[in-house]
Amino acid sequence: MNTEKDLDRLYGVDPAEFTELRKELVAEAKKRGDRDAARTIGAARRPTTAAWVVNALVRADGTATTRLDEISQQLRAAHAAMDGAKIRELSAAQRKLVDELVRTGFAATGVSRPSAALRDDVVGTLQAAVADPDVAARLGRLEKAERWSGFGEFGSVTAVGPAPKAKVKVKAGPPPTPPPAPDERQVDAARDRIETARRDVRTAEQATATADETLADRAAALATARRRYEKVLETLSAAERTLSLADADHAEAEQASQAASTALHAASSVLADAEEDLRRLAASDDDGS
Structure with a gap:
Protein backbone atom coordinates (compact mmCIF):
# COMPACT_ATOMS: atom_id res chain seq x y z
CA MET A 1 0.00 0.00 0.00
CA ASN A 2 2.85 2.39 0.82
CA THR A 3 4.39 1.71 -2.58
CA GLU A 4 1.20 2.68 -4.44
CA LYS A 5 0.84 5.86 -2.41
CA ASP A 6 4.50 6.71 -2.94
CA LEU A 7 4.20 6.22 -6.71
CA ASP A 8 1.04 8.36 -6.84
CA ARG A 9 2.87 11.06 -4.92
CA LEU A 10 5.94 10.74 -7.14
CA TYR A 11 4.02 11.11 -10.40
CA GLY A 12 2.01 14.00 -8.99
CA VAL A 13 4.92 16.42 -8.64
CA ASP A 14 6.54 18.71 -11.18
CA PRO A 15 9.10 16.80 -13.30
CA ALA A 16 11.82 19.13 -11.95
CA GLU A 17 11.15 17.74 -8.44
CA PHE A 18 10.78 14.11 -9.54
CA THR A 19 14.37 12.89 -9.14
CA GLU A 20 14.90 14.43 -5.70
CA LEU A 21 11.59 13.07 -4.39
CA ARG A 22 12.36 9.63 -5.83
CA LYS A 23 15.62 9.56 -3.88
CA GLU A 24 13.74 10.49 -0.69
CA LEU A 25 11.06 7.83 -1.20
CA VAL A 26 13.65 5.13 -1.98
CA ALA A 27 15.53 6.07 1.20
CA GLU A 28 12.30 5.92 3.24
CA ALA A 29 11.41 2.50 1.79
CA LYS A 30 14.88 1.15 2.66
CA LYS A 31 14.59 2.65 6.14
CA ARG A 32 11.36 0.75 6.80
CA GLY A 33 12.94 -2.43 5.37
CA ASP A 34 10.81 -2.64 2.23
CA ARG A 35 13.39 -3.57 -0.41
CA ASP A 36 10.77 -4.43 -3.05
CA ALA A 37 9.25 -0.97 -2.71
CA ALA A 38 12.70 0.62 -2.92
CA ARG A 39 13.41 -1.23 -6.18
CA THR A 40 10.00 -0.40 -7.64
CA ILE A 41 10.24 3.29 -6.79
CA GLY A 42 13.87 3.46 -7.88
CA ALA A 43 12.91 2.06 -11.29
CA ALA A 44 10.26 4.75 -11.87
CA ARG A 45 11.17 7.02 -14.76
CA ARG A 46 10.69 10.76 -14.75
CA PRO A 47 7.70 11.66 -16.96
CA THR A 48 8.05 13.75 -20.08
CA THR A 49 6.20 17.06 -20.14
CA ALA A 50 3.29 15.59 -22.12
CA ALA A 51 2.97 12.63 -19.72
CA TRP A 52 3.10 15.02 -16.76
CA VAL A 53 0.24 17.08 -18.23
CA VAL A 54 -1.92 13.97 -18.71
CA ASN A 55 -1.07 12.69 -15.21
CA ALA A 56 -2.02 16.07 -13.79
CA LEU A 57 -5.34 16.26 -15.61
CA VAL A 58 -6.57 12.89 -14.26
CA ARG A 59 -5.79 14.16 -10.78
CA ALA A 60 -7.50 17.49 -11.42
CA ASP A 61 -10.61 15.85 -12.95
CA GLY A 62 -11.67 12.74 -11.08
CA THR A 63 -14.15 11.82 -13.83
CA ALA A 64 -11.62 11.88 -16.68
CA THR A 65 -10.70 8.18 -16.68
CA THR A 66 -14.34 7.13 -16.32
CA ARG A 67 -15.46 9.28 -19.25
CA LEU A 68 -12.59 8.05 -21.43
CA ASP A 69 -13.51 4.46 -20.60
CA GLU A 70 -17.19 5.06 -21.39
CA ILE A 71 -16.50 6.59 -24.81
CA SER A 72 -14.07 3.72 -25.51
CA GLN A 73 -16.67 1.04 -24.75
CA GLN A 74 -19.33 2.83 -26.78
CA LEU A 75 -17.01 3.15 -29.78
CA ARG A 76 -16.07 -0.51 -29.59
CA ALA A 77 -19.74 -1.51 -29.53
CA ALA A 78 -20.52 0.76 -32.49
CA HIS A 79 -17.63 -0.69 -34.48
CA ALA A 80 -18.72 -4.24 -33.66
CA ALA A 81 -22.21 -3.40 -34.92
CA MET A 82 -20.82 -1.62 -38.00
CA ASP A 83 -23.10 1.30 -37.11
CA GLY A 84 -21.64 4.12 -39.19
CA ALA A 85 -24.01 6.82 -37.91
CA LYS A 86 -23.27 5.92 -34.27
CA ILE A 87 -19.54 5.82 -34.92
CA ARG A 88 -19.65 9.30 -36.43
CA GLU A 89 -21.65 10.59 -33.47
CA LEU A 90 -19.29 9.00 -30.93
CA SER A 91 -16.18 10.16 -32.81
CA ALA A 92 -17.42 13.76 -32.53
CA ALA A 93 -18.08 13.20 -28.81
CA GLN A 94 -14.59 11.75 -28.42
CA ARG A 95 -12.97 14.80 -30.02
CA LYS A 96 -15.00 17.12 -27.78
CA LEU A 97 -14.02 15.16 -24.65
CA VAL A 98 -10.33 15.08 -25.60
CA ASP A 99 -10.33 18.84 -26.27
CA GLU A 100 -11.90 19.47 -22.86
CA LEU A 101 -9.40 17.24 -21.05
CA VAL A 102 -6.46 18.81 -22.88
CA ARG A 103 -7.53 22.24 -21.59
CA THR A 104 -7.91 20.80 -18.10
CA GLY A 105 -4.41 19.32 -18.21
CA PHE A 106 -2.72 22.52 -19.32
CA ALA A 107 -4.66 24.53 -16.72
CA ALA A 108 -3.69 22.06 -13.97
CA THR A 109 0.01 22.35 -14.84
CA GLY A 110 -0.01 26.10 -15.46
CA VAL A 111 1.10 25.70 -19.08
CA SER A 112 -0.59 28.72 -20.66
CA ARG A 113 1.04 28.59 -24.09
CA PRO A 114 1.87 24.97 -25.00
CA SER A 115 3.81 24.33 -28.18
CA ALA A 116 2.08 22.60 -31.07
CA ALA A 117 4.25 19.50 -30.51
CA LEU A 118 3.34 19.34 -26.81
CA ARG A 119 -0.38 19.75 -27.54
CA ASP A 120 -0.16 17.05 -30.21
CA ASP A 121 1.51 14.65 -27.75
CA VAL A 122 -1.17 15.24 -25.10
CA VAL A 123 -3.99 14.78 -27.62
CA GLY A 124 -2.35 11.64 -29.01
CA THR A 125 -1.96 10.17 -25.52
CA LEU A 126 -5.63 10.71 -24.68
CA GLN A 127 -6.68 9.18 -28.00
CA ALA A 128 -4.44 6.20 -27.23
CA ALA A 129 -6.14 5.86 -23.82
CA VAL A 130 -9.51 5.59 -25.60
CA ALA A 131 -8.18 2.97 -28.01
CA ASP A 132 -5.85 0.98 -25.76
CA PRO A 133 -6.93 -0.28 -22.29
CA ASP A 134 -3.28 -0.70 -21.30
CA VAL A 135 -2.64 3.02 -21.80
CA ALA A 136 -5.88 3.87 -19.97
CA ALA A 137 -4.78 1.74 -17.00
CA ARG A 138 -1.54 3.73 -16.69
CA LEU A 139 -3.14 7.18 -16.67
CA GLY A 140 -1.80 9.09 -13.68
CA ARG A 141 1.58 7.36 -13.81
CA LEU A 142 2.54 7.76 -17.46
CA GLU A 143 6.24 8.14 -18.21
CA LYS A 144 5.98 9.32 -21.82
CA ALA A 145 3.49 10.35 -24.48
CA GLU A 146 1.58 7.47 -26.09
CA ARG A 147 0.23 6.84 -29.58
CA TRP A 148 -2.43 4.47 -30.81
CA SER A 149 -0.42 1.96 -32.83
CA GLY A 150 -3.32 0.02 -34.33
CA PHE A 151 -4.32 0.08 -37.98
CA GLY A 152 -5.81 3.51 -38.67
CA GLU A 153 -7.30 5.83 -36.08
CA PHE A 154 -9.55 4.28 -33.48
CA GLY A 155 -13.03 5.69 -34.01
CA SER A 156 -12.44 6.37 -37.70
CA VAL A 157 -15.66 6.28 -39.68
CA THR A 158 -14.20 6.22 -43.16
CA ALA A 159 -14.40 2.43 -43.44
CA VAL A 160 -17.92 2.11 -42.03
CA GLY A 161 -21.12 3.23 -43.71
CA PRO A 162 -24.27 1.98 -45.38
CA ALA A 163 -24.07 -1.23 -47.37
CA PRO A 164 -22.88 -0.61 -50.93
CA LYS A 165 -25.47 -0.68 -53.71
CA ALA A 166 -25.61 -3.75 -55.88
CA LYS A 167 -23.54 -3.36 -58.98
CA VAL A 168 -25.03 -3.88 -62.41
CA LYS A 169 -23.70 -7.03 -63.96
CA VAL A 170 -21.85 -6.51 -67.18
CA LYS A 171 -20.55 -8.98 -69.67
CA ALA A 172 -17.29 -10.36 -68.46
CA GLY A 173 -14.28 -9.56 -70.59
CA PRO A 174 -10.96 -11.30 -70.62
CA PRO A 175 -9.62 -11.93 -67.12
CA PRO A 176 -7.20 -9.27 -65.90
CA THR A 177 -3.56 -10.07 -65.81
CA PRO A 178 -2.65 -10.87 -62.20
CA PRO A 179 0.01 -8.62 -60.69
CA PRO A 180 3.43 -10.16 -60.39
CA ALA A 181 4.15 -11.88 -57.13
CA PRO A 182 6.32 -9.79 -54.82
CA ASP A 183 9.95 -10.71 -54.57
CA GLU A 184 10.41 -12.45 -51.21
CA ARG A 185 13.84 -10.94 -50.81
CA GLN A 186 12.41 -7.46 -51.25
Missing part, protein backbone atom coordinates in the same frame (compact mmCIF):
# COMPACT_ATOMS: atom_id res chain seq x y z
CA VAL A 187 9.64 -8.22 -48.75
CA ASP A 188 12.18 -9.54 -46.23
CA ALA A 189 14.37 -6.48 -46.77
CA ALA A 190 11.38 -4.17 -46.21
CA ARG A 191 10.50 -6.00 -43.03
CA ASP A 192 14.10 -5.74 -41.84
CA ARG A 193 14.06 -1.99 -42.49
CA ILE A 194 10.84 -1.64 -40.51
CA GLU A 195 12.25 -3.60 -37.57
CA THR A 196 15.47 -1.59 -37.66
CA ALA A 197 13.51 1.65 -37.74
CA ARG A 198 11.41 0.50 -34.78
CA ARG A 199 14.54 -0.33 -32.79
CA ASP A 200 15.99 3.06 -33.65
CA VAL A 201 12.78 4.76 -32.49
CA ARG A 202 12.86 2.86 -29.18
CA THR A 203 16.53 3.72 -28.70
CA ALA A 204 15.84 7.37 -29.47
CA GLU A 205 12.90 7.41 -27.03
CA GLN A 206 15.09 5.95 -24.28
CA ALA A 207 17.85 8.44 -25.03
CA THR A 208 15.33 11.28 -24.95
CA ALA A 209 13.95 10.13 -21.61
CA THR A 210 17.46 9.87 -20.17
CA ALA A 211 18.39 13.29 -21.52
CA ASP A 212 15.19 14.80 -20.11
CA GLU A 213 15.91 13.31 -16.71
CA THR A 214 19.50 14.58 -16.79
CA LEU A 215 18.20 18.02 -17.74
CA ALA A 216 15.79 17.95 -14.81
CA ASP A 217 18.64 16.96 -12.46
CA ARG A 218 20.79 19.82 -13.75
CA ALA A 219 17.90 22.25 -13.41
CA ALA A 220 17.33 21.16 -9.82
CA ALA A 221 21.07 21.50 -9.07
CA LEU A 222 21.10 24.95 -10.64
CA ALA A 223 18.10 26.02 -8.57
CA THR A 224 19.79 24.75 -5.40
CA ALA A 225 23.04 26.56 -6.24
CA ARG A 226 21.11 29.75 -6.99
CA ARG A 227 19.33 29.57 -3.62
CA ARG A 228 22.67 29.04 -1.85
CA TYR A 229 24.21 31.95 -3.75
CA GLU A 230 21.33 34.19 -2.76
CA LYS A 231 21.74 33.16 0.89
CA VAL A 232 25.48 33.94 0.68
CA LEU A 233 24.65 37.36 -0.75
CA GLU A 234 22.20 37.96 2.10
CA THR A 235 24.84 36.91 4.64
CA LEU A 236 27.46 39.09 2.96
CA SER A 237 25.11 42.07 2.94
CA ALA A 238 24.38 41.59 6.64
CA ALA A 239 28.11 41.29 7.37
CA GLU A 240 28.81 44.49 5.45
CA ARG A 241 26.15 46.32 7.45
CA THR A 242 27.65 44.99 10.70
CA LEU A 243 31.13 46.05 9.60
CA SER A 244 29.91 49.52 8.70
CA LEU A 245 28.27 49.93 12.10
CA ALA A 246 31.42 48.65 13.83
CA ASP A 247 33.53 51.16 11.87
CA ALA A 248 31.24 53.98 12.96
CA ASP A 249 31.32 52.83 16.59
CA HIS A 250 35.10 52.58 16.46
CA ALA A 251 35.44 56.10 15.04
CA GLU A 252 33.13 57.46 17.74
CA ALA A 253 35.06 55.65 20.46
CA GLU A 254 38.34 56.93 19.04
CA GLN A 255 37.06 60.53 19.16
CA ALA A 256 35.85 60.00 22.73
CA SER A 257 39.25 58.58 23.67
CA GLN A 258 41.04 61.59 22.16
CA ALA A 259 38.71 63.99 23.99
CA ALA A 260 39.30 62.14 27.26
CA SER A 261 43.07 62.23 26.71
CA THR A 262 42.95 65.99 26.08
CA ALA A 263 40.88 66.50 29.22
CA LEU A 264 43.30 64.33 31.21
CA HIS A 265 46.27 66.37 29.96
CA ALA A 266 44.55 69.61 30.93
CA ALA A 267 43.61 68.29 34.37
CA SER A 268 47.14 67.01 34.88
CA SER A 269 48.54 70.49 34.09
CA VAL A 270 46.14 72.13 36.53
CA LEU A 271 47.07 69.54 39.17
CA ALA A 272 50.78 70.14 38.60
CA ASP A 273 50.31 73.92 38.90
CA ALA A 274 48.33 73.48 42.11
CA GLU A 275 50.94 71.19 43.60
CA GLU A 276 53.68 73.71 42.70
CA ASP A 277 51.72 76.50 44.34
CA LEU A 278 51.28 74.35 47.42
CA ARG A 279 55.02 73.65 47.66
CA ARG A 280 55.84 77.35 47.37
CA LEU A 281 53.37 78.22 50.11
CA ALA A 282 54.79 75.50 52.33
CA ALA A 283 58.32 76.79 51.72
CA SER A 284 57.30 80.36 52.67
CA ASP A 285 55.79 79.15 55.91
CA ASP A 286 58.98 77.32 56.80
CA ASP A 287 61.11 80.43 56.14
CA GLY A 288 58.85 82.65 58.28
CA SER A 289 59.02 80.39 61.24
Whole structure:
Protein backbone atom coordinates (compact mmCIF):
# COMPACT_ATOMS: atom_id res chain seq x y z
CA MET A 1 0.00 0.00 0.00
CA ASN A 2 2.85 2.39 0.82
CA THR A 3 4.39 1.71 -2.58
CA GLU A 4 1.20 2.68 -4.44
CA LYS A 5 0.84 5.86 -2.41
CA ASP A 6 4.50 6.71 -2.94
CA LEU A 7 4.20 6.22 -6.71
CA ASP A 8 1.04 8.36 -6.84
CA ARG A 9 2.87 11.06 -4.92
CA LEU A 10 5.94 10.74 -7.14
CA TYR A 11 4.02 11.11 -10.40
CA GLY A 12 2.01 14.00 -8.99
CA VAL A 13 4.92 16.42 -8.64
CA ASP A 14 6.54 18.71 -11.18
CA PRO A 15 9.10 16.80 -13.30
CA ALA A 16 11.82 19.13 -11.95
CA GLU A 17 11.15 17.74 -8.44
CA PHE A 18 10.78 14.11 -9.54
CA THR A 19 14.37 12.89 -9.14
CA GLU A 20 14.90 14.43 -5.70
CA LEU A 21 11.59 13.07 -4.39
CA ARG A 22 12.36 9.63 -5.83
CA LYS A 23 15.62 9.56 -3.88
CA GLU A 24 13.74 10.49 -0.69
CA LEU A 25 11.06 7.83 -1.20
CA VAL A 26 13.65 5.13 -1.98
CA ALA A 27 15.53 6.07 1.20
CA GLU A 28 12.30 5.92 3.24
CA ALA A 29 11.41 2.50 1.79
CA LYS A 30 14.88 1.15 2.66
CA LYS A 31 14.59 2.65 6.14
CA ARG A 32 11.36 0.75 6.80
CA GLY A 33 12.94 -2.43 5.37
CA ASP A 34 10.81 -2.64 2.23
CA ARG A 35 13.39 -3.57 -0.41
CA ASP A 36 10.77 -4.43 -3.05
CA ALA A 37 9.25 -0.97 -2.71
CA ALA A 38 12.70 0.62 -2.92
CA ARG A 39 13.41 -1.23 -6.18
CA THR A 40 10.00 -0.40 -7.64
CA ILE A 41 10.24 3.29 -6.79
CA GLY A 42 13.87 3.46 -7.88
CA ALA A 43 12.91 2.06 -11.29
CA ALA A 44 10.26 4.75 -11.87
CA ARG A 45 11.17 7.02 -14.76
CA ARG A 46 10.69 10.76 -14.75
CA PRO A 47 7.70 11.66 -16.96
CA THR A 48 8.05 13.75 -20.08
CA THR A 49 6.20 17.06 -20.14
CA ALA A 50 3.29 15.59 -22.12
CA ALA A 51 2.97 12.63 -19.72
CA TRP A 52 3.10 15.02 -16.76
CA VAL A 53 0.24 17.08 -18.23
CA VAL A 54 -1.92 13.97 -18.71
CA ASN A 55 -1.07 12.69 -15.21
CA ALA A 56 -2.02 16.07 -13.79
CA LEU A 57 -5.34 16.26 -15.61
CA VAL A 58 -6.57 12.89 -14.26
CA ARG A 59 -5.79 14.16 -10.78
CA ALA A 60 -7.50 17.49 -11.42
CA ASP A 61 -10.61 15.85 -12.95
CA GLY A 62 -11.67 12.74 -11.08
CA THR A 63 -14.15 11.82 -13.83
CA ALA A 64 -11.62 11.88 -16.68
CA THR A 65 -10.70 8.18 -16.68
CA THR A 66 -14.34 7.13 -16.32
CA ARG A 67 -15.46 9.28 -19.25
CA LEU A 68 -12.59 8.05 -21.43
CA ASP A 69 -13.51 4.46 -20.60
CA GLU A 70 -17.19 5.06 -21.39
CA ILE A 71 -16.50 6.59 -24.81
CA SER A 72 -14.07 3.72 -25.51
CA GLN A 73 -16.67 1.04 -24.75
CA GLN A 74 -19.33 2.83 -26.78
CA LEU A 75 -17.01 3.15 -29.78
CA ARG A 76 -16.07 -0.51 -29.59
CA ALA A 77 -19.74 -1.51 -29.53
CA ALA A 78 -20.52 0.76 -32.49
CA HIS A 79 -17.63 -0.69 -34.48
CA ALA A 80 -18.72 -4.24 -33.66
CA ALA A 81 -22.21 -3.40 -34.92
CA MET A 82 -20.82 -1.62 -38.00
CA ASP A 83 -23.10 1.30 -37.11
CA GLY A 84 -21.64 4.12 -39.19
CA ALA A 85 -24.01 6.82 -37.91
CA LYS A 86 -23.27 5.92 -34.27
CA ILE A 87 -19.54 5.82 -34.92
CA ARG A 88 -19.65 9.30 -36.43
CA GLU A 89 -21.65 10.59 -33.47
CA LEU A 90 -19.29 9.00 -30.93
CA SER A 91 -16.18 10.16 -32.81
CA ALA A 92 -17.42 13.76 -32.53
CA ALA A 93 -18.08 13.20 -28.81
CA GLN A 94 -14.59 11.75 -28.42
CA ARG A 95 -12.97 14.80 -30.02
CA LYS A 96 -15.00 17.12 -27.78
CA LEU A 97 -14.02 15.16 -24.65
CA VAL A 98 -10.33 15.08 -25.60
CA ASP A 99 -10.33 18.84 -26.27
CA GLU A 100 -11.90 19.47 -22.86
CA LEU A 101 -9.40 17.24 -21.05
CA VAL A 102 -6.46 18.81 -22.88
CA ARG A 103 -7.53 22.24 -21.59
CA THR A 104 -7.91 20.80 -18.10
CA GLY A 105 -4.41 19.32 -18.21
CA PHE A 106 -2.72 22.52 -19.32
CA ALA A 107 -4.66 24.53 -16.72
CA ALA A 108 -3.69 22.06 -13.97
CA THR A 109 0.01 22.35 -14.84
CA GLY A 110 -0.01 26.10 -15.46
CA VAL A 111 1.10 25.70 -19.08
CA SER A 112 -0.59 28.72 -20.66
CA ARG A 113 1.04 28.59 -24.09
CA PRO A 114 1.87 24.97 -25.00
CA SER A 115 3.81 24.33 -28.18
CA ALA A 116 2.08 22.60 -31.07
CA ALA A 117 4.25 19.50 -30.51
CA LEU A 118 3.34 19.34 -26.81
CA ARG A 119 -0.38 19.75 -27.54
CA ASP A 120 -0.16 17.05 -30.21
CA ASP A 121 1.51 14.65 -27.75
CA VAL A 122 -1.17 15.24 -25.10
CA VAL A 123 -3.99 14.78 -27.62
CA GLY A 124 -2.35 11.64 -29.01
CA THR A 125 -1.96 10.17 -25.52
CA LEU A 126 -5.63 10.71 -24.68
CA GLN A 127 -6.68 9.18 -28.00
CA ALA A 128 -4.44 6.20 -27.23
CA ALA A 129 -6.14 5.86 -23.82
CA VAL A 130 -9.51 5.59 -25.60
CA ALA A 131 -8.18 2.97 -28.01
CA ASP A 132 -5.85 0.98 -25.76
CA PRO A 133 -6.93 -0.28 -22.29
CA ASP A 134 -3.28 -0.70 -21.30
CA VAL A 135 -2.64 3.02 -21.80
CA ALA A 136 -5.88 3.87 -19.97
CA ALA A 137 -4.78 1.74 -17.00
CA ARG A 138 -1.54 3.73 -16.69
CA LEU A 139 -3.14 7.18 -16.67
CA GLY A 140 -1.80 9.09 -13.68
CA ARG A 141 1.58 7.36 -13.81
CA LEU A 142 2.54 7.76 -17.46
CA GLU A 143 6.24 8.14 -18.21
CA LYS A 144 5.98 9.32 -21.82
CA ALA A 145 3.49 10.35 -24.48
CA GLU A 146 1.58 7.47 -26.09
CA ARG A 147 0.23 6.84 -29.58
CA TRP A 148 -2.43 4.47 -30.81
CA SER A 149 -0.42 1.96 -32.83
CA GLY A 150 -3.32 0.02 -34.33
CA PHE A 151 -4.32 0.08 -37.98
CA GLY A 152 -5.81 3.51 -38.67
CA GLU A 153 -7.30 5.83 -36.08
CA PHE A 154 -9.55 4.28 -33.48
CA GLY A 155 -13.03 5.69 -34.01
CA SER A 156 -12.44 6.37 -37.70
CA VAL A 157 -15.66 6.28 -39.68
CA THR A 158 -14.20 6.22 -43.16
CA ALA A 159 -14.40 2.43 -43.44
CA VAL A 160 -17.92 2.11 -42.03
CA GLY A 161 -21.12 3.23 -43.71
CA PRO A 162 -24.27 1.98 -45.38
CA ALA A 163 -24.07 -1.23 -47.37
CA PRO A 164 -22.88 -0.61 -50.93
CA LYS A 165 -25.47 -0.68 -53.71
CA ALA A 166 -25.61 -3.75 -55.88
CA LYS A 167 -23.54 -3.36 -58.98
CA VAL A 168 -25.03 -3.88 -62.41
CA LYS A 169 -23.70 -7.03 -63.96
CA VAL A 170 -21.85 -6.51 -67.18
CA LYS A 171 -20.55 -8.98 -69.67
CA ALA A 172 -17.29 -10.36 -68.46
CA GLY A 173 -14.28 -9.56 -70.59
CA PRO A 174 -10.96 -11.30 -70.62
CA PRO A 175 -9.62 -11.93 -67.12
CA PRO A 176 -7.20 -9.27 -65.90
CA THR A 177 -3.56 -10.07 -65.81
CA PRO A 178 -2.65 -10.87 -62.20
CA PRO A 179 0.01 -8.62 -60.69
CA PRO A 180 3.43 -10.16 -60.39
CA ALA A 181 4.15 -11.88 -57.13
CA PRO A 182 6.32 -9.79 -54.82
CA ASP A 183 9.95 -10.71 -54.57
CA GLU A 184 10.41 -12.45 -51.21
CA ARG A 185 13.84 -10.94 -50.81
CA GLN A 186 12.41 -7.46 -51.25
CA VAL A 187 9.64 -8.22 -48.75
CA ASP A 188 12.18 -9.54 -46.23
CA ALA A 189 14.37 -6.48 -46.77
CA ALA A 190 11.38 -4.17 -46.21
CA ARG A 191 10.50 -6.00 -43.03
CA ASP A 192 14.10 -5.74 -41.84
CA ARG A 193 14.06 -1.99 -42.49
CA ILE A 194 10.84 -1.64 -40.51
CA GLU A 195 12.25 -3.60 -37.57
CA THR A 196 15.47 -1.59 -37.66
CA ALA A 197 13.51 1.65 -37.74
CA ARG A 198 11.41 0.50 -34.78
CA ARG A 199 14.54 -0.33 -32.79
CA ASP A 200 15.99 3.06 -33.65
CA VAL A 201 12.78 4.76 -32.49
CA ARG A 202 12.86 2.86 -29.18
CA THR A 203 16.53 3.72 -28.70
CA ALA A 204 15.84 7.37 -29.47
CA GLU A 205 12.90 7.41 -27.03
CA GLN A 206 15.09 5.95 -24.28
CA ALA A 207 17.85 8.44 -25.03
CA THR A 208 15.33 11.28 -24.95
CA ALA A 209 13.95 10.13 -21.61
CA THR A 210 17.46 9.87 -20.17
CA ALA A 211 18.39 13.29 -21.52
CA ASP A 212 15.19 14.80 -20.11
CA GLU A 213 15.91 13.31 -16.71
CA THR A 214 19.50 14.58 -16.79
CA LEU A 215 18.20 18.02 -17.74
CA ALA A 216 15.79 17.95 -14.81
CA ASP A 217 18.64 16.96 -12.46
CA ARG A 218 20.79 19.82 -13.75
CA ALA A 219 17.90 22.25 -13.41
CA ALA A 220 17.33 21.16 -9.82
CA ALA A 221 21.07 21.50 -9.07
CA LEU A 222 21.10 24.95 -10.64
CA ALA A 223 18.10 26.02 -8.57
CA THR A 224 19.79 24.75 -5.40
CA ALA A 225 23.04 26.56 -6.24
CA ARG A 226 21.11 29.75 -6.99
CA ARG A 227 19.33 29.57 -3.62
CA ARG A 228 22.67 29.04 -1.85
CA TYR A 229 24.21 31.95 -3.75
CA GLU A 230 21.33 34.19 -2.76
CA LYS A 231 21.74 33.16 0.89
CA VAL A 232 25.48 33.94 0.68
CA LEU A 233 24.65 37.36 -0.75
CA GLU A 234 22.20 37.96 2.10
CA THR A 235 24.84 36.91 4.64
CA LEU A 236 27.46 39.09 2.96
CA SER A 237 25.11 42.07 2.94
CA ALA A 238 24.38 41.59 6.64
CA ALA A 239 28.11 41.29 7.37
CA GLU A 240 28.81 44.49 5.45
CA ARG A 241 26.15 46.32 7.45
CA THR A 242 27.65 44.99 10.70
CA LEU A 243 31.13 46.05 9.60
CA SER A 244 29.91 49.52 8.70
CA LEU A 245 28.27 49.93 12.10
CA ALA A 246 31.42 48.65 13.83
CA ASP A 247 33.53 51.16 11.87
CA ALA A 248 31.24 53.98 12.96
CA ASP A 249 31.32 52.83 16.59
CA HIS A 250 35.10 52.58 16.46
CA ALA A 251 35.44 56.10 15.04
CA GLU A 252 33.13 57.46 17.74
CA ALA A 253 35.06 55.65 20.46
CA GLU A 254 38.34 56.93 19.04
CA GLN A 255 37.06 60.53 19.16
CA ALA A 256 35.85 60.00 22.73
CA SER A 257 39.25 58.58 23.67
CA GLN A 258 41.04 61.59 22.16
CA ALA A 259 38.71 63.99 23.99
CA ALA A 260 39.30 62.14 27.26
CA SER A 261 43.07 62.23 26.71
CA THR A 262 42.95 65.99 26.08
CA ALA A 263 40.88 66.50 29.22
CA LEU A 264 43.30 64.33 31.21
CA HIS A 265 46.27 66.37 29.96
CA ALA A 266 44.55 69.61 30.93
CA ALA A 267 43.61 68.29 34.37
CA SER A 268 47.14 67.01 34.88
CA SER A 269 48.54 70.49 34.09
CA VAL A 270 46.14 72.13 36.53
CA LEU A 271 47.07 69.54 39.17
CA ALA A 272 50.78 70.14 38.60
CA ASP A 273 50.31 73.92 38.90
CA ALA A 274 48.33 73.48 42.11
CA GLU A 275 50.94 71.19 43.60
CA GLU A 276 53.68 73.71 42.70
CA ASP A 277 51.72 76.50 44.34
CA LEU A 278 51.28 74.35 47.42
CA ARG A 279 55.02 73.65 47.66
CA ARG A 280 55.84 77.35 47.37
CA LEU A 281 53.37 78.22 50.11
CA ALA A 282 54.79 75.50 52.33
CA ALA A 283 58.32 76.79 51.72
CA SER A 284 57.30 80.36 52.67
CA ASP A 285 55.79 79.15 55.91
CA ASP A 286 58.98 77.32 56.80
CA ASP A 287 61.11 80.43 56.14
CA GLY A 288 58.85 82.65 58.28
CA SER A 289 59.02 80.39 61.24
